[in-house]
Amino acid sequence: MGDRGQAPSPWFPHGGTPTLSTLTLLLLLCGQAHSQCKILRCNAEYVSSTLNLREGGSPGTPRGGGRGGVSGGLCRALRSYALCTRRTARTCRGDLAFHSAVHGIEDLMIQHNCSRQGPTAPPPARGPALPGAGPVPPTPDPCDYEARFFRLHGRAPGFLHCASFGDPHVRSFHHHFHTCRVQGAWPLLDNDFLFVQATSSPVASGANATTTRKITIIFKNMQECIDQKVYQAEVDNLPAAFEDGSVNGGDRPGGSSLSIQTANPGSHVEIRAAYIGTTIIIRQTAGQLSFSIRVAEDVARAFSAEQDLQLCVGGCPPSQRLSRSERNRRGAIAVDTARRLCKEGLPVEDAYFQSCVFDVSVSGDPNFTVAAQTALDDARVFLADLEKLHLFPSDAGPPLVPATVLGPLLSGLFVLWLCIQ
Numbered sequence: 001m002g003d004r005g006q007a008p009s010p011w012f013p014h015g016g017t018p019t020l021s022t023l024t025l026l027l028l029l030c031g032q033a034h035s036q037c038k039i040l041r042c043n044a045e046y047v048s049s050t051l052n053l054r055e056g057g058s059p060g061t062p063r064g065g066g067r068g069g070v071s072g073g074l075c076r077a078l079r080s081y082a083l084c085t086r087r088t089a090r091t092c093r094g095d096l097a098f099h100s101a102v103h104g105i106e107d108l109m110i111q112h113n114c115s116r117q118g119p120t121a122p123p124p125a126r127g128p129a130l131p132g133a134g135p136v137p138p139t140p141d142p143c144d145y146e147a148r149f150f151r152l153h154g155r156a157p158g159f160l161h162c163a164s165f166g167d168p169h170v171r172s173f174h175h176h177f178h179t180c181r182v183q184g185a186w187p188l189l190d191n192d193f194l195f196v197q198a199t200s201s202p203v204a205s206g207a208n209a210t211t212t213r214k215i216t217i218i219f220k221n222m223q224e225c226i227d228q229k230v231y232q233a234e235v236d237n238l239p240a241a242f243e244d245g246s247v248n249g250g251d252r253p254g255g256s257s258l259s260i261q262t263a264n265p266g267s268h269v270e271i272r273a274a275y276i277g278t279t280i281i282i283r284q285t286a287g288q289l290s291f292s293i294r295v296a297e298d299v300a301r302a303f304s305a306e307q308d309l310q311l312c313v314g315g316c317p318p319s320q321r322l323s324r325s326e327r328n329r330r331g332a333i334a335v336d337t338a339r340r341l342c343k344e345g346l347p348v349e350d351a352y353f354q355s356c357v358f359d360v361s362v363s364g365d366p367n368f369t370v371a372a373q374t375a376l377d378d379a380r381v382f383l384a385d386l387e388k389l390h391l392f393p394s395d396a397g398p399p400l401v402p403a404t405v406l407g408p409l410l411s412g413l414f415v416l417w418l419c420i421q
Contacts, residue, residue: 182311
């Protein structure tokens, strides 16, 4: 990864030395902290132990390896912070605040040349509020991701879009478009908050082309917001409820932040997970299921190296991609006829149009035009940058970098000072 002391930090791409208050701002996440995971207490103690440093220190203070001054006090505070996170690690699995803190501590200790062994900061003094202190501002709802992010940053968060439809054709988070031959169960997503699996089978006997016949979604347990919920859809069975019969996240305080809605029972279901800034649409068309998602960037990237096989992240593995020659083979309907049928609803000859032509030609079913059209409609709603709406088929594309690399940048999205003011 190179020498972090030489390369610009991912948090500060221009290479400048940040102040401690700015580092703290980027490090800490309070909204996701919950009753069992004690990361909020760790965060608060760290900020309390560095208040005097942030008030009196300066960016130009030498880095003394923990031997005095601002840097010495910071090293002691960071060692205490690291010890606190280790003690609460067992109950913080999958917590955005916890992962943000762990990555941030490691980065700061390297930046300030802090040894892992050494004195720690004393516990913060506890006493009455200071005279004249203003009212404590309300803490953003931890189960409303978008509102909390906007409250803390003054702007909307970033989102990513992925879709799978038809053959299946997969549009990845990186705007790469693959036509896949995948059979059996393959993960579309597999991160700390979501697991989505699509099961495909051949569109016809002996055909390389496959279609999605089953989709399974697991919304992983998030203590303050939802119980773990499982949604499963199959062709001719698109339920408007989770497997346990519920239509929300359960009885927890933020249970309503996960909900299922349907305007067209049996063919269109929308699942909203406000607590992680995610919306999922599942449709049934022409005997196949399609999947479309809009998800917050830091949620999509919250996965480890062991979770690298995700079609939404890296697209289809090279061995599972249909080549252009395979996609151009003669099918049950003449290509010219398929092009005419697809052109009616897809005037731009982009990847969606080409996918439509392939699906209609191979399957012999004109209804496959609807799958490509609705996938394009979902992308038009979910994409923030409409210049990226129209894509052209690609057989290659770099994978999304896992959280082990980008975690400090993309998980440290929230600010602790609102929790302790």
